Amino acid sequence: MKKVTGIITWIFIILLSIITVFPFIYMVLGGLMSYAETTSIPPTIIPHHFHFENYVQVFHQAPFLKYFWNTLLTSSIDTVCVLITSLFAAFALTSLDFKGKKAIKILMISLLMVPSEAIIFTNYNTIAKWGLLNTYVGLFLPFTTSVFYIYYLNSYFQGIPRSIYQAAKISGANNWQYVWKILVPMSKPALTTVGLLSFIAGWNSFLWPLLVTNNDNMRLLNNGLANFASDGGAQTQLQLAAATLTVIPILIIYFIFRKQIIQGVTRDGLKG
Amino acid sequence: MKNKRRKNQWSAWWFLGPALLGIILFSVFPILRALVMSFQSGSLISMHWTGLSNYKYVIQDPYFAKALQNTALYAFTVVPIGMVISIAIAWNLFNRIKHSKFFEALFFMPYVTSTIAIGIVFRYIFNGQYGLLNYILRFFHLGTPNWLDNPSMNMITVIIFGVWLSLAFNIVILMSALRGIDPQHYTIAKMYGASDSEMFFRITLPQLVPTLAFLLTVNLINAFKVYTSIYALFNGQPGIAGSAMTAVYYIFNKFQVVGTPGVAMAATVLLFLVILVVSFLQNKLLNKVGRR
Numbered sequence: 001m002k003k004v005t006g007i008i009t010w011i012f013i014i015l016l017s018i019i020t021v022f023p024f025i026y027m028v029l030g031g032l033m034s035y036a037e038t039t040s041i042p043p044t045i046i047p048h049h050f051h052f053e054n055y056v057q058v059f060h061q062a063p064f065l066k067y068f069w070n071t072l073l074t075s076s077i078d079t080v081c082v083l084i085t086s087l088f089a090a091f092a093l094t095s096l097d098f099k100g101k102k103a104i105k106i107l108m109i110s111l112l113m114v115p116s117e118a119i120i121f122t123n124y125n126t127i128a129k130w131g132l133l134n135t136y137v138g139l140f141l142p143f144t145t146s147v148f149y150i151y152y153l154n155s156y157f158q159g160i161p162r163s164i165y166q167a168a169k170i171s172g173a174n175n176w177q178y179v180w181k182i183l184v185p186m187s188k189p190a191l192t193t194v195g196l197l198s199f200i201a202g203w204n205s206f207l208w209p210l211l212v213t214n215n216d217n218m219r220l221l222n223n224g225l226a227n228f229a230s231d232g233g234a235q236t237q238l239q240l241a242a243a244t245l246t247v248i249p250i251l252i253i254y255f256i257f258r259k260q261i262i263q264g265v266t267r268d269g270l271k272g
Numbered sequence: 273m274k275n276k277r278r279k280n281q282w283s284a285w286w287f288l289g290p291a292l293l294g295i296i297l298f299s300v301f302p303i304l305r306a307l308v309m310s311f312q313s314g315s316l317i318s319m320h321w322t323g324l325s326n327y328k329y330v331i332q333d334p335y336f337a338k339a340l341q342n343t344a345l346y347a348f349t350v351v352p353i354g355m356v357i358s359i360a361i362a363w364n365l366f367n368r369i370k371h372s373k374f375f376e377a378l379f380f381m382p383y384v385t386s387t388i389a390i391g392i393v394f395r396y397i398f399n400g401q402y403g404l405l406n407y408i409l410r411f412f413h414l415g416t417p418n419w420l421d422n423p424s425m426n427m428i429t430v431i432i433f434g435v436w437l438s439l440a441f442n443i444v445i446l447m448s449a450l451r452g453i454d455p456q457h458y459t460i461a462k463m464y465g466a467s468d469s470e471m472f473f474r475i476t477l478p479q480l481v482p483t484l485a486f487l488l489t490v491n492l493i494n495a496f497k498v499y500t501s502i503y504a505l506f507n508g509q510p511g512i513a514g515s516a517m518t519a520v521y522y523i524f525n526k527f528q529v530v531g532t533p534g535v536a537m538a539a540t541v542l543l544f545l546v547i548l549v550v551s552f553l554q555n556k557l558l559n560k561v562g563r564r
Contacts, residue, residue, distance in 0.1 A: 005468075009368045016361055017378050020439065024381060026404070027393045039402045089291035098284035104292075111299050115547065117497050117520050118540050121527045122302035122309065125316060145294030175283050204386045206500050211528065222388045229392050230507045236396055243389035254384045258377045261384065265441070266448035 031241030038236040054241040067224035074139045075202030081144035082198045090153035091179050095165045111147045124211045134215045149194045156190040193264030221246045310537040326538035339522040347495035350434040358442030366450040383440035391504020394433050426511035433501050449483035485558045496547050519543045
């Protein structure tokens with residue numbers, strides 16, 4: 001009896017992991033098929049012959065290199081800015097006493113409940129007014145701060161004994177030195193998580209860049225990809241190759257840092 | 273001492289400054305601005321007051337009703353189905369599988385990858401003629417619906433994709449909650465000869481209630497904001513003939529395509545209220561269940 005349930009469990013888990021992972025595998029394989037193979041009946045699973053030239057054609061048809069560069073640039077700037085602003089703010093909220101601290105904390109917690117879709121359109125308005133449509137600054141500026149990551153780091157910093165801060169002050173360190181020489185080295189895991197999650201969110205962002213860019217040269221990967229899929233006609237194999245290009249960098253990062261990413265999400269799994 | 277405190281005050285505002293500036297400009301101001309705009313009409317450059325007319329328009333607009341209806345349908349199917357499947361996976365992984373970390377990493381993949389890219393793959397799999405899904409269905413002599421081109425199938429397709437997308441986050445959160453349950457509970461229960469299902473319903477499930485409540489809230493809020501996955505499945509259209517129109521899609525259309533930001537913001541405020549009411553009711557309901 002125990003053996004039977006064991007086997008059923010394994011079948012269940014394997015079946016569902018196939019359903020989860022298969023689309024990714026199929027995407028990579030489909031990107032290497034010929035057009036005839038992608039539309040054949042019965043469907044082709046493994047291409048007869050790997051058509052790497054699909055990728056050449058994708059780069060030829062749309063400026064994917066430019067999309068890559070745009071995405072890398074904006075997600076990196078977002079990540080660095082978010083790390084710095086959140087680190088400072090979370091430090092102030094944890095270690096320093098000042099008037100209005102409570103009010104700021106309440107403000108942040110209530111902002112956590114507002115869905116980003118509710119403010120994204122008025123942010124578009126601001127960016128348009130400042131003449132920043134179709135610029136890098138317009139793409140990253142609204143995401144240089146994040147209430148969520150401040151909240152996240154704040155809860156992490158609260159786990160660090162206050163006596164460490166006091167000891168640093170007594171030994172003559174100022175706040176600036178404390179942050180960079182003690183707090184940052186001590187909270188590397190939390191900062192890594194914030195950096196990774198922010199970078200992934202930036203890489204996968206879709207609605208915001210769709211709003212603030214309409215110039216092909218300024219598009220980010222996901223918008224370029226969506227556009228490629230609708231304009232490029234029914235060239236399924238090219239669409240799948242382009243999708244693979246978009247997903248692979250993040251999957252590589254994910255498999256290197258999966259422990260930090262999963263831990264980060266479960267520690268305070270809100271995001272979005 | 274007093275002097276030191278004052279010094280700290282200045283220092284605190286310096287450290288908070290950059291974040292606060294960003295938050296005020298890009299979180300607080302836009303909320304207030306959205307509220308103001310919902311009472312105004314005209315284009316973005318020249319807006320003027322119109323009182324409640326935007327709200328009247330949105331409430332009477334059959335497309336908005338349809339969008340809300342679709343959004344609610346999506347939320348109330350994807351969330352429970354996704355939760356049940358995730359619980360089944362997490363419990364089995366935790367309880368019976370040795371390499372649970374490996375499988376956990378696999379199940380989490382959809383969470384970190386782009387919905388647009390995966391949507392392209394799903395569009396391919398769902399294709400009515402040469403799609404893999406219909407091939408499998410035909411193989412088992414089941415019906416082969418036209419997932420993408422038949423308007424009455426569109427929401428079902430979106431829901432299937434939505435369930436697939438929702439598993440990743442749920443499983444990872446549930447796994448960490450399951451690992452947090454004191455193993456002594458199980459040891460004792462086993463000593464008294466409890467069966468697997470008894471342990472699940474008597475020990476695991478009650479201990480998971482806070483996690484489930486949290487997941488339910490997050491899932492519901494996310495479900496009410498569904499947008500990108502539909503864009504990906506239908507190539508930038510809200511389904512065939514608008515059959516998969518959802519609330520955020522409606523807002524986007526009114527804002528960007530039609531160019532009536534006032535109407536879009538009124539719809540945004542209404543959607544926000546719906547989300548607030550739903551999460552409030554759900555919390556109340558869970559509190560009642562939890563107290564029992």
